[in-house]
Amino acid sequence: MSKTYFLVTSLLLLGDFSFLHASFSPSLIEDMAKIVMDNYCSPEKLVGMKEDIASATSNTEVLNIPEGELLASVLSSGVQTTVSDPRLKVSYEPNYVPVVHPEMPPLPAEQLVAVLQSSIKLDILEGNIGYLRIDHILGEEVADKVGPLLVELVWNKILPTSALIFDLRYTSSGDISGIPYIVSYFTEAEPVIHIDSIYDRPSNTTTKLLSMSTLLGKRYSVTKPLIILTSKNTKDIAEDVAYCLQSLKRATIVGEKTAGGSVKVDKVKVGDTDFYITLPTAKSINPITGSTWEITGVTPDVEVSAEDALATSIRIINLRVQVPAIIEESASLIANNYAFESVGMDVADKLRELLANEEFSTVVCKEDLETKLSADLKTISGDKSLKTTTNTPALPPMEYSPEMYIELIKISFHTDVFENNIGYLRFDMFGDFEEVKPVAQIIVEHVWNKVVNTDAMIVDLRNNLGGPTTAIAGFCSYFFDGDKQILLDKLYDRPSGTTTELLTLPELTGIRYGSKKSLIILTSKATAGAAEEFVYIMKKLGRAMIIGETTAGASHPPKVFPVGKSNIFLSIPTVHSDTSAGPAWEGAGVQPHIPAAADAALEVAKGIFNKHLGGQQ
Ligand SMILES: *[C@@H]1O[C@H](CO)[C@@H](O)[C@H](O)[C@H]1NC(C)=O
Numbered sequence: 125m126s127k128t129y130f131l132v133t134s135l136l137l138l139g140d141f142s143f144l145h146a147s148f149s150p151s152l153i154e155d156m157a158k159i160v161m162d163n164y165c166s167p168e169k170l171v172g173m174k175e176d177i178a179s180a181t182s183n184t185e186v187l188n189i190p191e192g193e194l195l196a197s198v199l200s201s202g203v204q205t206t207v208s209d210p211r212l213k214v215s216y217e218p219n220y221v222p223v224v225h226p227e228m229p230p231l232p233a234e235q236l237v238a239v240l241q242s243s244i245k246l247d248i249l250e251g252n253i254g255y256l257r258i259d260h261i262l263g264e265e266v267a268d269k270v271g272p273l274l275v276e277l278v279w280n281k282i283l284p285t286s287a288l289i290f291d292l293r294y295t296s297s298g299d300i301s302g303i304p305y306i307v308s309y310f311t312e313a314e315p316v317i318h319i320d321s322i323y324d325r326p327s328n329t330t331t332k333l334l335s336m337s338t339l340l341g342k343r344y345s346v347t348k349p350l351i352i353l354t355s356k357n358t359k360d361i362a363e364d365v366a367y368c369l370q371s372l373k374r375a376t377i378v379g380e381k382t383a384g385g386s387v388k389v390d391k392v393k394v395g396d397t398d399f400y401i402t403l404p405t406a407k408s409i410n411p412i413t414g415s416t417w418e419i420t421g422v423t424p425d426v427e428v429s430a431e432d433a434l435a436t437s438i439r440i441i442n443l444r445v446q447v448p449a450i451i452e453e454s455a456s457l458i459a460n461n462y463a464f465e466s467v468g469m470d471v472a473d474k475l476r477e478l479l480a481n482e483e484f485s486t487v488v489c490k491e492d493l494e495t496k497l498s499a500d501l502k503t504i505s506g507d508k509s510l511k512t513t514t515n516t517p518a519l520p521p522m523e524y525s526p527e528m529y530i531e532l533i534k535i536s537f538h539t540d541v542f543e544n545n546i547g548y549l550r551f552d553m554f555g556d557f558e559e560v561k562p563v564a565q566i567i568v569e570h571v572w573n574k575v576v577n578t579d580a581m582i583v584d585l586r587n588n589l590g591g592p593t594t595a596i597a598g599f600c601s602y603f604f605d606g607d608k609q610i611l612l613d614k615l616y617d618r619p620s621g622t623t624t625e626l627l628t629l630p631e632l633t634g635i636r637y638g639s640k641k642s643l644i645i646l647t648s649k650a651t652a653g654a655a656e657e658f659v660y661i662m663k664k665l666g667r668a669m670i671i672g673e674t675t676a677g678a679s680h681p682p683k684v685f686p687v688g689k690s691n692i693f694l695s696i697p698t699v700h701s702d703t704s705a706g707p708a709w710e711g712a713g714v715q716p717h718i719p720a721a722a723d724a725a726l727e728v729a730k731g732i733f734n735k736h737l738g739g740q741q
Contacts, residue, residue, distance in 0.1 A: 148195065148397070155395050156199065156214065163392060165325045165407040169207045192216030192398060209419060211386055211404050218398040222391070236273055245291070246278055253441055254285030255434075261298025261361045267305055275341035279309075283342055287349040287441040293379060293430050298361030300333075300387055300406075307368050308336040310344050310375070319368045322387055324406040332411075346374065347482065349444050351437040354379035354422060355430035360386060364408055367422045371412040376440065376488060377424040379433035384421035426488050440488050446690060447487060451479040453688045454497065458510070461619050461685065463700040463710070467505060468618070474504045494692055507711055509679040513695040515686065529563050530570060537567070538584075539574040542730060544737040547578030554591035554654040557598060568634035572602075576635055579737055580642040582729050586672060586722050590653020592681055593699075599658065601628040603667055604639045612661045614702035615680070626661075639667065642736070644729040647672035647714065648722035653681060660701060660709045663717070669732075670716040672725040677713035 149155075161170055196216035203212050245257035256278070262270070282288060300322060307319050320333040344350070352366045352375045363382045369375035386404035393400055408416050428436045455472035462468025478484065478500060487493040494512040501510045524532065540548040549571070560567070575581060597612060604610050612626040637643075645659055645668045656675045662668040679697035686693055701708035720728045 263299025295362035547575030550584035557594035588655035
């Protein structure tokens, strides 16, 4: 049973109240149904209606409702429910006089000017931002008459602005034929674009609306920002204009979700009765989205209350004005500071290309710009550490008592001694050398001394996310002997163009593990930054066996650079490891000698040591 039948039967139930006299013609419902079926813009929603009407019209009690208004409202809500379209209405209006739009009289020029000035508001805001409010969208016929005046009085004042706010918050009427005109002033002359399709039900034809290659006056350059303001009162043709320009990605819509009207609504008299059916007789199908704004409304790109829409759009434009400088500044920071010079140059070039291709022209807020810039940098460079960041100032150093330090160190390090006198040391973050130095004695006492007298050691870096690299030389030194200095790595610093040699330290707190006892380092794909540098050095020098997963492939700790005065910050890796013997670990990670799943790596390491050390006894 179709929905329509439900409508008709529910009406008939109402009839059971059994009014005394049948007040209206028995054919009334049938006549109404025919009007709907012949004119409603979405005939596919009416499938089955015909049959339902036929089977229901024999039953005419509903017509006993004595008052026209009441019957009309009952029928209205029934029809709206059936086709789920609030635009369909039945009304009873004995005194209705159809509005006849008079031919536009040949007004003298001064009067035309006065009419245009009252229906169009124009302003040039601070920062050379144009503001244009049009409360009725003129059709082709009227536009032909007033076109030259419009261009002279309005458009030529808008053209020199650097951005435009087009206010459709109060626009609830207009003519379909005006759509291509308005849209075309914001697109290029060529190629002609298919901007909308209008299906007209009474004629059963679809008309394509195309952009126009010739227009009176000049076009608004497609590279200038265009923002359309909307409200819940933005209706019908104004919604179509907003939706077309949004779908073409030419405009950003700021404001409220629009009314969800129709491109064309007609009011049809039912036979010779005083009933009228108001219904949408045409519909818009957007060729780009394949969808429509009708009934549901246009969803703004930035949803704010209608009152806040203007201020919000001014903020958006002011941000967009700064975008080219922000991207250019970012490009030069990366070109001049990124650890790998040729990669930095390449990233900078590609960033400038994105800017030239208008890739950043749709940003609506600073966070939006930061997110997009970060994602683009990652895609272009493949480097997770090259990104936007926040410039949170470092916390002032905490004042710890010696007891607190001991507690902190105890939870930061894990130690154990396994069977066969195998030491185990785990820590999840590297500390800064200057910060570690004063507490070195405490670390030695409470951590290092627990494992230093073992016969072999497992250093577990599976959860080590990195940190500063300044303490790496010191940490490495414990696994070498004190009698000679060893070159651990050469670090190239891009901003200064200098290379620093990283050497083992001659003096250490506590005793060394030395270069002879076996060492295994455990890794996972989370092992990153400073931890990777340590693994890289120990593997390169043949000092440790690496068991686990290939490491994260992060980078030396990046530096934070402010991008001009924009309050946007870039995190840029500026240092890289020695690449004279081929690529180091940055971006690619360090491969283990013995691959093992992270959670199995410890058992593999113990197995190897047990076999080796157990077998010796
Ligand atoms: C509309 O026209 C198409 C052919 O273009 C036809 O198939 C369809 O039946 C017509 N629909 C109505 C309701 O007349």
